[in-house]
Amino acid sequence: MTEQLAQKVLTGNRRAVARLITRIENNHPHAKTDLATLYPHTGKSHLVGVTGSPGTGKSSLVNKLAKACRQKDKTIAILAIDPTSPFSGGAILGDRIRMNELVGDKGAYIRSMASRGSLGGLAAATDDAIKVLDAAGFDVIFIETVGAGQSEVEIVKTAHTVIVVEAPGLGDDVQAIKAGILEIADIFVVNKADRNSAGRAVASLKMMLELGHPTSRVIMHHGQMMQVGSDHPHKVQPCDSADEQVSTWLIPVLKTVALTGKGIDEVMTAIDQHYQHLQHSGELAERNRNRLRDEVRSTLQLKLMRRFLAKIPSDDISAIMSEVINRRLSPYNAVQQILDKGF
Ligand SMILES: Nc1nc2c(ncn2[C@@H]2O[C@H](COP(=O)(O)OP(=O)(O)O)[C@@H](O)[C@H]2O)c(=O)[nH]1
Numbered sequence: 001m002t003e004q005l006a007q008k009v010l011t012g013n014r015r016a017v018a019r020l021i022t023r024i025e026n027n028h029p030h031a032k033t034d035l036a037t038l039y040p041h042t043g044k045s046h047l048v049g050v051t052g053s054p055g056t057g058k059s060s061l062v063n064k065l066a067k068a069c070r071q072k073d074k075t076i077a078i079l080a081i082d083p084t085s086p087f088s089g090g091a092i093l094g095d096r097i098r099m100n101e102l103v104g105d106k107g108a109y110i111r112s113m114a115s116r117g118s119l120g121g122l123a124a125a126t127d128d129a130i131k132v133l134d135a136a137g138f139d140v141i142f143i144e145t146v147g148a149g150q151s152e153v154e155i156v157k158t159a160h161t162v163i164v165v166e167a168p169g170l171g172d173d174v175q176a177i178k179a180g181i182l183e184i185a186d187i188f189v190v191n192k193a194d195r196n197s198a199g200r201a202v203a204s205l206k207m208m209l210e211l212g213h214p215t216s217r218v219i220m221h222h223g224q225m226m227q228v229g230s231d232h233p234h235k236v237q238p239c240d241s242a243d244e245q246v247s248t249w250l251i252p253v254l255k256t257v258a259l260t261g262k263g264i265d266e267v268m269t270a271i272d273q274h275y276q277h278l279q280h281s282g283e284l285a286e287r288n289r290n291r292l293r294d295e296v297r298s299t300l301q302l303k304l305m306r307r308f309l310a311k312i313p314s315d316d317i318s319a320i321m322s323e324v325i326n327r328r329l330s331p332y333n334a335v336q337q338i339l340d341k342g343f
């Protein structure tokens with residue numbers, strides 16, 4: 001029965017995909033078995049994370065990018081992560097309407113996810129949902145998150161290509177600084193470029209990328225942000241050939257008007273080039289290794305913690321905790337006592 005569901009996912013059956021993602025959200029006992037069947041068939045999709053403050057135009061942008069992919073005959077899935085709203089919440093409803101243009105297209109699949117019910121946390125449920133979409137054979141998976149909190153940053157960080165979306169007029173500061181998402185961007189998009197202050201937003205982003213070193217450029221090399229200064233004059237040149245952009249990743253700052261589609265082609269090109277860069281530099285394999293290592297580690301942590309705590313009566317922990325709260329026992333020594341009880 002469960003074997004059948006996984007098999008159907010492998011054929012790209014959308015109802016099976018939807019059912020399995022629902023099982024994941026609800027911690028259905030069979031979900032992990034299904035995922036184990038699918039796992040050998042994963043690792044083929046290009047994972048594109050899109051993040052930024054609410055209202056910057058992420059959903060509108062993803063919609064346009066998805067359509068551009070479809071025109072190139074690439075199949076796409078969109079996972080819209082909303083950690084706060086319930087399923088029928090206003091924001092998601094709005095996204096549904098906006099994404100209507102893709103509905104009815106067999107090569108496109110749109111799904112929103114909320115944290116409700118996912119015991120291992122939203123990040124774990126999202127990882128599993130991505131595996132389902134990957135195994136179902138979607139070429140590109142867009143993961144849209146609001147760049148507001150740590151968990152959303154964690155989710156989007158695991159994508160191969162991370163697009164950080166900014167928009168002018170949401171206050172003068174570049175929004176990304178606040179949430180600490182600046183470091184994770186592979187591509188910056190300043191959306192709503194139909195607004196006057198877009199140029200200023202682009203300029204301040206570029207300025208931040210240069211980190212106060214006007215003659216240097218910041219590049220991504222093996223996942224590290226690096227300064228390329230005047231001691232490397234050959235690299236200070238603006239990047240004007242696609243070949244150069246593929247071998248050394250220069251984080252682009254691109255302007256779009258998601259409402260009209262202006263600038264979308266340039267973002268598509270940057271997404272493709274970044275993927276090529278990841279492949280040619282070996283970074284794709286590295287990011288995938290890191291992803292999987294993190295996943296195994298965090299699952300292990302969770303399981304160990306649960307198994308360990310199950311061995312200790314909760315009254316014992318409460319008693320130790322009240323000693324800590326009354327400042328008679330240090331937190332470190334409290335942990336030592338708990339460990340002694342459990343082992
Ligand atoms: N003027 C202008 N408005 C836009 C643009 N892109 C999106 N919007 C509008 O901005 C609002 C928020 O867009 P949405 O895609 O939901 O943003 P999200 O919250 O980041 O997903 C909507 O009312 C969009 O119609 C744009 O390029 N220019």
Ligand SMILES: [Mg+2]
Nearest residue numbers: 058059095144
């Ligand atoms: Mg949105």
